Amino acid sequence: MAESSIFTLNSYTCGICESKLYNPKILKCFHVFCRGCLDKQSFCRQIYRIACPLCESLTSLNRDGIDGLVDYKFSYRSENEQSRIQCQMCDKRGAASSKCEDCQELMCKECHDYHNKHNKFKSHSIVPIDTEGNGTVLKDDACMQVATVEKMCQEHYKYCCPIEEFCKSCSKPVCSVCMLGLHKGHKTEPFQTTVAKARTSLSVASRGLKSRLPFLESLLNEALHEEKKYNNHIKNTRVEIKELSERLKLDVCRKIDEITDENICKLDSMAHTDKAVLETYRKDVNKSKKTIDGLLYATENLLEFGNKSDLIETFTELETRLCHYEHNYGITMPDIFEPLLKPGSIKLNQLYDAVGQIEREQRPMTNSFIAVKQKPSSHLVDNENAFTKQKSFNLDFRVNSVVCTYNTDAVLVLVGTQLKIISADSSYKDFVVIQCGKCRVRPVGHTQNNVYFILIKKESLCLFRFSQISQQIEEVDVKITFTHACTVDNDTLLLLNQSKGTFYEIDNKGRVINTFGSELLAQNFNGLNYISCMCVTAVSRILICTDKSLYAFTFSGKLEQLFQDKNSYFWQVCEDQRGNVFVADRANGNERICLFTPYGHYIGDILPPNAHNATKILLDFAIDRCGNLWTFSGSNDGFILPDKSEINIYSYT
Template sequence: MCFIFRLKVCLLLSHQAQTVKMASNVTVQSVLEKISVNHLECSFCTNRFRQPKLLDCLHSFCLQCLQELRQSQDPSGTKLTCPLCRRETMLKGSGVADLPNNFAFSALVEEVTMQEKLLEGQGSDIKCQNCDEENQAISRCMDCDHFLCQECQKAHKRMTFMKSHKIYTLAQLRSGEIVYKSKLREDIPQCGNHPDQNLNVYCNTCQQVICTPCSVLDHAKHSLIGLPVAFEKCQKKVKELVARVGKSKTKLNNTIEKTCKSRKKLNTMFANTKKKITEKANQEVAKIRQEEQKLLKETDRIYQKRVTTFDAAQANNSKDVIQTEHKLEEVKQLMNQASCYEILELQQKLLHNLSELTGKQPQQVPDKLTFMDFEDGERSLGRLILEEEPKAAAKQSPRPARSCVKEKWKLKTEFKKIGLIIDSIFSCKLLVSALSNNEILALRRFFGISALFTVSMPNGQHTPSPIPQRLQISGLTDDVRCIAVSRDDKLLAVDGQVVKVFNKQHQLLHQFTPGRGSDSQPTCLAVDDSNLIAVGYKEKKEISLHNPDGSLIRRLPAPMIGGYLTMYNHCLIYTNYGKKRLVCVDYYGASVFSVDMTSNIQGGNWHPDGVCCDSDGSIYVVVYGYPTGDILHYSPDGKYIGCVIKGCDDPRGMTFTSGGELVVAAGDSVKVYHRV
């Protein structure tokens, strides 16, 4: 609602009651005060505007306030920062003084101030402006722009040239029958270069209002049009941009509404997901409470992160809507209150501000962030699902996983004579583990005596294979039975009945005794991607599962456990030499599969030994026979795929390098294979 309309409302109400409160508990005076506070007071000094100046951002401040502001910011600078929106305005010529005047605000201040005087004490404080006797005014001459006392009003009526003047009583002004208008609204600005000339021409080239002499002297070759035509064009441009800004505002509001709905959807999905997690956890509270807490914590973390994204988008979009509404109100007030001269003078600023608003884009939040679900697992609590799987993908034929495709492997390199001090014609056990830097550790055990060797993979194809070097590690005896390497390259060794853990520099970090009693002799060792440690006992037919620090998690039954063990995806996989079986149990001892391998290879003089898993869960098993052995390939669920390596001498232990190469301990050598 524009200011004049508000003033008319006040004036129409004033004849009923000047200070008596209306039914809505509002007085005419309070309405005037509200108009003054909200629209006619400088936000810098909080007083009514005095010589208001307009900045590029369309905010207005008193001339003196802006001069003080410039002194506090940069007295010699050419820029002035608006204290409300922080936008900069370029200063020209005399600086703040050369900023455009806001005559509309000046006129409104004068009109509101005068209306207040008329309402206070029935206008008794208003004196005659036509004589020096300071008589109380009873009327106002609209042509002379003076308040008149009774004698001066009579004189007006007596003089011939004043008989046509329009004179109204103070009562008419108070009641709103006649609206007091400031003469500032009717002033025609004068040219700065020609003070005796009115501004009556608009230069499209320079985008400024000029006088006739200026149009001839300085703008002769420019595009010139009359003020009415220029004003009409300006109004049309402003109207078009206002409509576009309105669409941007609608877009922002629609985005806010959509984001709000998405946030509610996220809250619902979040609550349902937590409910599903809790329901599943309640079924096996004693076993997997720790995993439940981990999942809930992760769910909370992801939820809070997404809530932050939604809240930030809402805050930014709401801020843009408020700024857009304020700017539209300022433009509307200026277009309603300012004269055509002012509007044309400020046309460039008006259009620039509106153009900026049309470019505002709402901050969108991807709809996929609302999705969150939980899928329970058969052997574990389950997993979080953070993205909705496309339905179309289910109709396509899935590409076969590597673990389900028959593979071919080729010998890449071979390290011979691992432990020359040992006569290889006798049966011995050779185990291998790989470090992340492509170094290979080999453990050879013969007649109860152990030796640990290291060898590095050759850099190039034609680089000769390096000679294995025997390791002398302080803290290890010659009774090392098993070795394993963690993801962070820690060396784990079963030394007698004790598990010892060493760092990369082969310094002892800690050790623990996993067995129960003096007869608990470990026969196999493995470590998973989370650095959990599994120790197998052939005689006791069990596996003890330990934290990285050696503390016991649980003991679980492991029927047919032998001398070789590997871990993958919360499963323990091992072979049985005598019964020719490949067995898998989960971390709680529940059977996953038990495969009879007799149908997978011809002949009866063979037995399974070493076992390991690739990065995708494929299982590889050493088949030891006479005079040679093979490597068999199984899927993660225990299905036989095929024989991938034949004629591998005397294979026993087996592992994978970080680069996906298969390392096999065979006889007195270590063979490295790669896929072809």
């Protein structure tokens, strides 16, 4: 998108290539991208699904892949055709001059004339358009706010039945034939009223979102400023490290030179001392040698040339001296310890202490970079009469858990190992019995054609499904170990191995088609003692309930939202067709049902503590296809399980 806080259709660009949209495709999350850009994105080919590069929501693909995605028909025209509004009814793509209010299509002159002549379209309302401007209908803006189009019902098109009502229970436009058939008894309102409300609601939401753009623009500018400041800090720190190292090198070299000179001086001093000792010793030895030489010289001359008188006169003393020096001719060598260099050593930690280390500052430098999040709200539950009790009745058996909705105003429940259908008129009938012996049965969820269960056998879990086509119960061959499971879409399931903190997505045959997890995921799960339930919402977020927390993960394993309440015990969650997420809190003395967004943001309590009955405990709850909230309660008799069920039905559409 262009870097401006003012949003215009012309300024929008592809969120991947950031260029003008070319052959745009729209995803389930309503984000629009170039077809070529989406084709380059990685997606799981086993299940034909792609994750939005912006919000990470998942969009299912058919076998055509990216080509099977819906073309974005509201794409802004290219620069060559922006000044020319084309006809939407014929293949000639001529310049449009009028618009049919009933068909909601732009028409050229030929299609306009044909429309006026044909009996089927002769009664349609046709208005001219502003061909000089931007293609808007020349009609009062106030009238346009409430103007609606009566299209033909797609299911009863052959009967030429126009859409007259909007089914609030099914969130679907219906005709008079629909209201007599599948939508009989549902809450409806005039289709024109629904369109006017939708137009107003979307306009208000769009204006509110546009008002956030200047703030986001300021955040971008702040981020650029902080990035520039950070880069300057990194640059200065790099220079500081180098300068410190150079100074340290000079100091170390200078100190090494000083130590070297000191050692050499010590060595010279030791050498001078030792040389003096050796010189003295040498002189003493030389003197001793000369003494002996003198005695030998005198003795030899006496023996050779002396007479008898000389010999007898000197014999005694001379012999004494000769015998003395014969036994004492040597001089003891002095002890001299030679100087040695004892090598030194430098430890690495001493170098780190000397040079220093890079560590992060304790306080963040981006104190002013704060993104403000508004408190979430829901426009889906806005009826002032919402959650008023419509019906209440008792059953003579205990409902273990709700499996899924059935038809319109009925739910499928699990009673022991038997499935029963309970209707809003308090009637019920047996559906099917799950043959599992003494194993405990726990419902997982349902898809379009299958209802899935978990059988608990001792310490292991087995996955079964009830096929609504074959009316048979079959075991799903799962090769991995898991602790929790829930249904996703396209008849796939999501399994969780809590000890590993890893998710496994499997198909209806039990084959693993996707695996994901993260260190953050495992780190959070290591602190979780008990996970009560898990579900996947319409916006591709994995909600996990624990005793005091509700986690919201994306399909990449990222923890996106965390809600905690130390006084709660979240144990059950369900989502209706319009994106409302209801979470049951069964804390002692504080039983309630909370409303969350599909992204995991807490909105508020919809039923106050013990709204159904202060002497009852909440067993389970569900949403039927008529937009009613069912609560299943039992008598609160301490540790004794209730043998009967009380059902209260609240309306909120």
